[in-house]
Amino acid sequence: MKKTGAQILWESLVREGVTCVFGYPGGAILPAYDAMLDYPIRHILVRHEQGATHMADGFARATGSVGVAVATSGPGATNMVTGIATAMMDSSPIVCITGQVGSKLIGSDAFQETDITGITLPITKHNYLVSRPDEVARMVREAFYVARSGRPGPVLLDITKDAQQSSCEFEWPPEPKLTGYRPNHWPSTSDLERAAELVRAAKRPVILAGHGILLSGAMDVVHRFAEHAHIPVAMTLLGLGGFPASHPLNLGMMGMHGEAWVNTAIQEADLLLAFGMRFDDRVTGNLKTYAPHARKVHIEIDPAEINKNVKVDVGLVGDLRDVLEELLPYIDACDRTEWTEHISHLKGDSAVRDIQNLPDNGHLYAAHVIHDIWKTTNGEAIVVTDVGQHQMWEAQYYHHERPRTLITSGGLGTMGFALPAAIGAKVGRPDAEVWVVVGDGGFQMTMAELATIAQENIDINVAIINNGYLGMVRQWQEFFYERRYAATPLVNPDFAKLAEAFGLKGARVRSRAEVVPAVQAARESEGTSVIDFQVEQEDSVFPMVPAGADLDAMIRRPSAIVETGADV
C-alpha cells in the first residue's frame, strides 16, 4: 500500500518500538506532525528543542533504549545542537528527527533552511539527509541500528518536506547491513591471555569502572570479576551505579573530585583495569604522572579510544560484557587483603573531614541536603543532576546501588541538562521516583520546561541547590583567581513562587532541620514539587585536583569537626 513519507516515518518508528517522542513542531516538519495523530505515539511538547534532545537523552539513559527528539528545520534544528553534543560525549543513543525545506529549495537560503547535517556532522555518530519517501524506512532503520549498536551515540535524520509529503510503496526493509560500519570487535585469545597474565602478576590492581559498564549491561560480570580476583573498583562519574556503592570492594569516585584515597590508590597501583572508560582528563589529572607504576589493560568497544590518552599494555576491543565473560575463566581466584587493607589505611583522617560529622552550626550545606535526599529516598531514586558543585556533591553523597540511577552530563558538562533529562527519565521509567538536583544557575537555563511538566502531568521532584552563585565557577575564582568573582553572583527569582506560577508546588528550605520534612512532603504530594534549598553560599567541593595537576595532588577537605564558621 502507498504511504506518504510522513506516514512511513511513524510506521517505522513504531516498528522500532518507539512509543514516545519529545518535540516541537514547525512548518518543515508539519506533514510529520499531522501524520503522527494516526499512530500510537505519545508526544511530549517541550518548550525549547534543546529540552527535547535532553529528554530523549534522559529517556535513553534511564531505560537503555533509544530516545527520540523531533524538531522543525532551521532554528528548531539548531536548538538541538547542545543536546546532540551532550549525547555524543556520553555515548547516549538518541535519534533526532528534523524537518528540512523542500529538496528543490535546498541551497537557496530558503525560509528556515540550515545545513543541519553539516552543522551536526562532528557531534553525531552519523547523520542522514533524506529527500525521497522511499528512503525514509531504510534510513530510520539504519539510524536506530547505528544509534544503539557498538559505541552508542546520537544519529540525526533530516527529512525534506517533500519527502514527508510525497508517497511511495511502504516496505519494511531487512536488518541493515552497512559495510563501512563495524560495531562488533573481538579481542584475540593471545591478548586475553596477556591481560590475564597481568592480572595474575598484579599485587595492587584497581578496576576503573566507566559508563561502558552500564551501556553494555556488564554490572553482573564486573561484580563477579572484582570478587573473584579480589580487586577494588574505582568509578568514573558516569560509572556510578555500575557497581554497588555499599560493596566492600567499591572505592567510590575517582578523579578531580574523587576521594583522596581513591586517587592515591590509583597512583600507587601496579595494574589498572579500565572497563568501558576513556581516561578523560577529569579522571587522570596530569597525564605525565598518571599511575606511573601501573601496567594498563583497557577493555573498550571503540578501537579509537585505545592509546588515545593513556598508552596501555593490552587493549581488548569489544563489548565489555562479552569480553569480561570471555576473560573471566582465565583469571585465578585471588586474595589481595594486603592491598585492600592498605587502601583502608589511606582513608586515614577522612572521618574527621567528613561533613556528615559536622554538628548543626545553623548553616545549611549542600552535602547535607544530598545526604538527606539519599536517606529519605532509601537510595532508590533516579537522580538527574545538572552541572556544577551540586553535581559533584551528588556524586559524593548519594550512594548509588544500582545502574541507571544517576543521570548526569559527564563529558560535555552541559548546564541546563537536568530538568529536561529528568522529564525524559520519568517518561521512560514511570514507576521510578525521579529527583532533579540542580544549581540555581543551570536551573534557569531550561526552567521553561516546568511548563512541559505541568502540561504533561510529570511527577518528579526538583531540588534546587541555591547558593546564589554560579558555584563551581566561583570556587575556581576563589582558588585560582584571588576571589575576584567576575560574573558569578546570581540575583535569582523566587523559585517557589515560580513553580507555583507554572501550577506546580514550591517550597523553600533554609535550615538543616527542614530538609527531611520538605523532601518527605514532596515525595508524598502528587505532581512535581520544586524545593529551593538556600545553602551556604561560599562552600566548596573537596577534595579537588586542580586542572592539570597530578592526580594525588589534592586539595583536601578541611576538617569538619573543628570547623565552625561558614568560611572554608
Next chain:
Amino acid sequence: MNTFVVLVENVPGVLTRVASLFRRRGFNIESLTVGHTAVPGVSRMTIVVDTDELGARRVEANLYKLINVLRVDNVTSTPTVLRDLALIKVSATPETRAHLMQLVEVYRARVVDVSPSSLVVESTGTEEKIDSFVEVLRPYGVLEMARTGTIAMVRGGATSTEGVSVSNGASHTEHPTDDVSVSYSV
C-alpha cells in the same frame, strides 16, 4: 609522514566527513586526493598526514568510525607507487625555449601548451621529483602551478578494492579485519 589509501562510499558529504574528522582530531592533512575507482559507487582517497606512528593508528581507527568509510590502508611502509601530477606554466623567450625543452626532456615531462611567451609543462612522478623539476624551472620564471597531490597504489597483485562493492546505496564487502581478532596491544 603517513600515507593512507581510503575507500569510501561515493555519497554526498563524504569528503566533508573525512576532512572534518582530521580537523576535529587535530591532524594536519598534507594532501588529499579523491577520485573514482574501478568499482561503481566507490571512491578512493589518498591522504597524506603529518603524524607519528601512534597518531597514524588513531587516524585509522577514527576513519573506521565513519560509516561511509569502507576500507583504510596505511601504505606508509608498504612498497607503493606514489604519483603526483603537476601542470607548470613557465615563461619562455626565444632564447630560453631550447633550454627549457632540454630540461623537459631530462625530467621526462611533456609540453602541453605553447604560447609566444610561455610553455605549459605536464609532469608526473613522486613529489620529490616534481619539487626538483620546479626548482630547476624557477630561474626561468614559474608563472603558475597546479598540482594534484599524491595518489598511491600498492605494488604487486593485491588490490584495495577486492571484494568491495556498492549496490543501491548500501554497500557490501568483506572487511579484511571483519570479525577476526584485531590486536590493539603494544
